[in-house]
Amino acid sequence: MKFARQSGFLLVIWALMLIGSHASASDIVTVSAQTDRLLLSQDMTFRVLPANTSLQQLDINRARYWQSFEALKQSAQANNDTTVWGLATLYNRSAINQAFVVDLGGSYVKYAQVFVINRNEEVIDSADVRFKDGLIQRPYLAQQMMLPIEVPARTTVRLLVSVETPPEYVNPIQLWNPGSLQLHLQQKQTALGINVGLMVLIAVAAFSMTRGNRRRLQLSIACVCVTLILVVLLHSGLWITYFSPLKPSIAQLLMPYSQQWLLVVLGWACVELFSRLARQSQIVRGLKLITLVFIVSAVLQPWAPMLRSAWWLAAQNSALMLTALLAMFFITSSRARNRVFWEASLLTVLTVLSLLITWPRMSSTWVGQNTIVVYCAMTATLLALLIANFERISEQLAHKVHRLKAANLTIRRRMRLFQQRSSEGWFELDRKMQWIRANKPFLSMLGCSNKSMLVQHWPSAEELFGEAALSWREPGRSEHWQQLVNITLISGQRRWFSVSIYPDGLGHVMDVSKQIDAEMQLNYLAKHDSLTGLLNFEEFKRIFQAKLDKQKPCTVMLIDIKGFDVLCDQVGGQHRDQALLQLILQMKKKTPQTMRLARYPVNGIAILGPDDEQAVFALCYQLVQIVREFRYSTEGRVFQFTANAGMAVAKDANLSIAERLIRQAHDAEKIAQQLGDFKVYSATADDHRRLQTSEERRWEDRLRSALVNQDWQVFRQPILSASLEQDKHCYEILLRLPNDDALEPDEAIAPQQFLNAAVQAGIMGKADRWLFRELIERFEEQPFEATRTWRCHVNLSQQSLEDADFINFIESMVAHSNIQPKQLMFEVAEPIANDRFEETYRLFKELNHLGFGTAIDQFGTGFNSFRLLKYLPLTQIKVNRFWVQNMLLDPTDAELVNSCIRLAQINKIEVTAVGVENDETRALLTKAQVDYLQGFACGKPTCW
Secondary structure (H helix, E strand, O other): OHHHHHHHHHHHHHHHHHHHHHHHHHOEEEEOOOOOEEEHHHHOEEEEEEOOOOOOOOOOOOHHHOEOHHHHHHOOOOOOOEEEEEEEEEEEOOOOOEEEEEEOOOOOOOEEEEEEEOOOOOEEEEEEEEOOOOOOOOOOHHHOOEEEEEEOOOOEEEEEEEEEOOHHHOOOOEEEOHHHHHHHHHHHHHHHHHHHHHHHHHHHHHHHHHHOOOHHHHHHHHHHHHHHHHHHHHHOHHHHHHHOOOOOHHHHHHHHHHHHHHHHHHHHHHHHHHOOOOOOOHHHHHHHHHHHHHHHHHHHHHHOHHHHOHHHHHHHHHHHHHHHHHHHHHHHHOOOOOHHHHHHHHHHHHHHHHHHOOHHHOOOHHHHHHHHHHHHHHHHHHHHHHHHHHHHHHHHHHHHHHHHHHHHHHHHHHHHHHHHHOOOEEEEEOOOOEEEEEOHHHHHHHOOOOHHHHHHHOOEHHHHHOHHHHHHHOOOOOOOEEEEEEEEOOOOOEEEEEEEEOOOOEEEEEEOHHHHHHHHHHHHHHHEOOOOOOEOHHHHHHHHHHHHHOOOOOEEEEEEEEOHHHHHHHHOHHHHHHHHHHHHHHHHHHOOOOOEEEEEOOOEEEEEEOOOHHHHHHHHHHHHHHHHHOOEEEOOEEEOOEEEEEEEEOOOOOOOOHHHHHHHHHHHHHHHHHHOOOOEEEOOOOHHHHHHHHHHHHHHHHHHHHHHHOOOEEEEEEEEEOOOOOOOOEEEEEEEEOOOOOOOOOOOEOHHHOHHHHHHHOOHHHHHHHHHHHHHHHHHHOHHHHHHOOEEEEEOOHHHHHOOOHHHHHHHHHHOOOOOHHHEEEEEEHHHHHHOHHHHHHHHHHHHHHOOEEEEEEEOOOOOHHHHHHHOOOOEEEEOHHHHHOOOOOHHHHHHHHHHHHHHHHOOOEEEEEOOOOHHHHHHHHHOOOOEEEOOOOOOOEEO
C-alpha cells in the first residue's frame, strides 16, 4: 500500500510537471527560415503605462501585471497619453541568424520601438521610429508601421514592443519574413490599383449612358465615381508612390477639399435621383438646399479652416443621409411603379453614406476594404437605372419597330409604283425562279409585249440569265447577285445586259450593249494603230514577251521604210498616210496569217514569226522587194521608197527579254543601212560592238570639229532657294552641241550622247576649259550679272580631274575677273568621283582652300555615296534625280531623299534636290528643309 501511495504521488507530480512544461512551452513562439507570417498578438501579453516609461522601469517577470490582447482592447484609459508594452518569447531553431519585420499596422501610432532581449536581460537588437509628419506624408504603403529585428541562431529571446497610442487603437501585431512582406505589400498595392481601375470603368459606363434620357442623373453618378477615385488616390499610398513622391504634402492638403466636393456631387446625384417622382415635395427642395450649402462650403474652404475639419464633414454627411432616408420613405410609401429601382437606390444611398460617415476615424483599411463597397454601390446604382428605364425603353423600341414595319411597307409599295413608272428594267422572282411581275421597260428590252409572252419564251429566270443566277437564293446571302449576261432577243439580235438580283427576289436590268461595244472599241484602239489597223508597238512587245515567258522560240523582224519625208514636204502629210497604208496592205498580203504585224515607229513594220531563220530571212527579203517595186503617183509625180530589214532570233535562254531582242534587231537594221539600200541583216554577237565603234568615230569627228570651230551652245538652268525668306540667284551652266537633225533643229544635244566618244578622244578636258573661259568672259561683259549671281555651278569631267594644271588655270582666270571664288561651285558626278577618288579629293581640297564651292552631282547613284559624303571636302550634294522624281509614288525613294538630307545636315553640307518636276514634290522637299531646288518646276534650261 505504501509503495502504491508513493507511486501514485510520483505520477501526480510527473503529470503536473508535464502540464506545466506544456503550459510554459505554449508561451514560446518558434521561428525559422521557413517562417513567412505570424500573428504575435495571440501569443503576446500587454501592459499599459504612462508615455514616459522606460525599459528599465518595466517589471517583465511579474506576470500578474500583464494581460492578453483581448483584455487590452476592452480596457479604457482616461488619459490618451499612454504607452502600450507588448511581450513575446521567440525561439530561433535555425542554425543561422534570422531577420524579421515587426508589423505594428497602426495608422495613428506616433512613436514605436522594439527590443530583442536575451536571457541575461541584455538588449541585443533594437529599432524605433517616430512620425513627425502628417498621416498622408508617411513613407509607408497604407501608413503601416514596420520595424526590423534580428533573432540569433538557436537562441530563445524576448521581444518587447512599445507603442505610444491609446489601448483601443492598438492593431494586431504581426511578424513577417522580409521577402513575404514585400510580396504582401505588392499584392496590396495591386489590389488597390484594380479597385481604382474598376471605378474608372464604372465612371466611363456612366458617362456613356448620358446620351440617353435623364441625362443629368447618369452624369451626376459618373461625377460621383470620378470624385471617389480622387479621394481614394489621395488617401492611399498609391498617390504617394506614383503621383507625388517629391511633395507628398499635396495629398494631405487636397484631402478635405476632395471630400467636400464628393459631398457636393453626392447631393447633386440625390437631387437628380428623387426629383422625378417627388418633384413637388419639400424633401427635394431640402436636398437642393443641402447641396447649395455643400457648394458654399466647398467655395469657402480655402479661407475657413473650420470647414476643413473632419467633424464638419461628418455633420454634412449626417444631414445628407437623413434627408435621403426621408426621401426614400416618401417615395416607397407612394407605391411608385418602378419599385425595384427605388429599393436598389435606397440600398446604394445607405451604403455610400454609411461609408462617408466614418471619415473622422478612417484607418488604413479604408482603401483595402471599403473601396470594394464603393464601386459595388456604384454598380448597383447603374443597374438600378437600367431596371428603371427598361420598361420605358422596351415601349420605345416596340413603337420604333412598329414604325419601321409601317415605313418598310410604305417603301415597298412606293418601290413597286416606281418600278412600274421607271424607264429602267425591274422584275420580281419567287424562290423557284418564276416570274412574279415585270415592268414594261424590262419587257421592251427583251422584245416582249406582255408578261405572258415573257413566260412563253423564258418560263423561268434561269433559262434567261443562266444557271449562275441560281446563286442569288443561297441561304445566308446578304449581297445581291450581279453579272453581265449576253441574251439573244426574240428578234434574234444579241444584246448585253447588266443583271442584279437582290436577296428578296427583286431584280434590276440595264441594257449596256453600247457601253460594252464602246469598251471593246477602246480596247481595240488601245492595242492597234489607228491608221493601218496593225498592232501598236507596245502591244507587240507585250505579245512578244508573253511568248518568251512561255519559252516559245520566235523571231522578231524590223523593217524601216524611208522616203516618206520627201513625200510629206512636197505634196502634204495626207499623201504620206495614204502611201504608207497602201504599202503596208501589200506587205500584209505576203505575210502568213500566223505571224503578228505591228507598226514600227515611225514608218516601219515589226513582225513576230517562227524561229526558222532561213524562212524569216526569205520573208524579209520579199517584203523589202515589195517596197522596192512600189510606186506612189499623185499630182503628176511618182515617188519611190527605200527599205532595210533587221532580224533577231530568240535561241539562247539568256535572250528571254523582249527589249533586248528588239534592240538586237534594231542594231541589225542599222547595219543593213550601212550595207546599202534594200538590204536584210540577221543580228550576231559582234553587231553591237561594231555599231558602237562606228558611232564613237562619228562623234569624235563631230567633237573635234566643234572644238576647232568653237561650235558649242551654252545653256543655264536656275537653282532656287527652298527657303521663302531667301532669294538667292543661282544657276547651273550646261554645255551642249547644236543639233543638225532637220526634224528637231531647236533641241540641243546633251553630253550624255557624246560623253564616251569625247572621253576616248581626249576632248572633254579641253571642252571644260573652253566652257570656264566662256563663263568668265561673259561675266566680264555683264558686270551686273556677275554682281547679282549668288552661285554659278560648273560641271567637271574625268579628264579635268586628271589634269594637274587645271587648278592653276582656274585660279589665274578668276584672279583677273570680276567674280569672287565663293560665287563658283564645281560639280563632279558621283560615278566619276568613285572611280577617281584620289584625284577628286585632291582637286576639291585645293578648290576649298582657294574659296571655291565643291559639290557631288547624282548623289545616291552608287554604293559609296555616304563614303564620299564623309571623306570628301564638300560644300554641297545634289540628290539623285530618280529618287526625287519618285518621291510621291514610292515611300522608299522618299525615305532615301530624307536620309540624304539628314546626313548632310549633320555634316553641315548644303543639299540640292534635282529633278523637281511638280509643285507637290517641291512642297514636300521644302517641308524636309532642303536648301536648293532644281528642275522643270523651278525653271527649264535656257540659252545663255
